[in-house]
Amino acid sequence: MEAGGIPTVVIGVHAFRDRLAAMRLPRTVITPHPMGRTLGAPKDDETQKQVILAALDLLETAQKPGKIIDLPGRYRL
């Protein structure tokens, strides 16, 4: 994507942090959530939104590839 001129940001769960980091992705946000619920629990609109906002901020602020943001907190229902 990036080689094709399209900036990207990846949101992944902490279980896959090592794998994602090894890929040296352009921009990565890691959430503390379980697999399959990357942005947060079902109907937890607020957490889902905060995760996306963190990803959008990273899209705008990253100046070089490889930046990883680890979001704090725990999976909450």
Place this chain on the structure above:
Amino acid sequence: MSDDNQHQETFEDFKNSFNYGSRSDLNFKFLKNLSGEDASHFFQELLWKIGDSFNDGDFTRVVDHVNETQAKAYAGVGRFTYDDSPFTPLRAPLSQLRLGLMTSSGHFVAGDDPKPFGVENMSQQEAETRIDDFLKVEPQLSVIPMDTSIEKLRVRHGGYDVRASMADPNVNFPISRLAELQAEGRIGELASDAYSFVGAASQLRLLNHTGPEWVRMFQEKKIDALLLVPV
């Protein structure tokens, strides 16, 4: 000569059976990655914590325990490691740009089923059973208009428990949240379509063939930036 009738299930067999075995449960397929000792410790702690939760009604410790153990079980790098990556800076604030969404969550619109292997209305259970078939073929991209109501979204994916994604697609296909952020002005414009595919697919074909085709399509659609959610 071994006699199957006399085969006693070992603890190793038991813990591995959650990984596409007789007790397949995609939330707990990570048990196969744990040593016998670590898996035994996981169950012991789990039951102890459930005992605590019986008393105070707070099951967050159980959720945390499973979540933390899952993360430990998947720790370590995978097949794909790179030293560097191409990088394109954003050319303007997102409030002036068009954002796209692509996920490997396996969502599609009702009535537009990707019909894997030509099967009509494949069940989630069949997708799990056929995981090895999925892993051999290129992923099929589902095109999902960004204004699709979430009631019309369906999901099927043999690699993870889709029940959360059925209850609320926004857990890994966040079109409602993106629409809100666009309405608030944080995002200038959303691409007319979002995209989803089943990430459990041939990774080499995805990398060498499917991926580059998708990039050309995104360029044609003048997508300025892309939010990616791998599952």
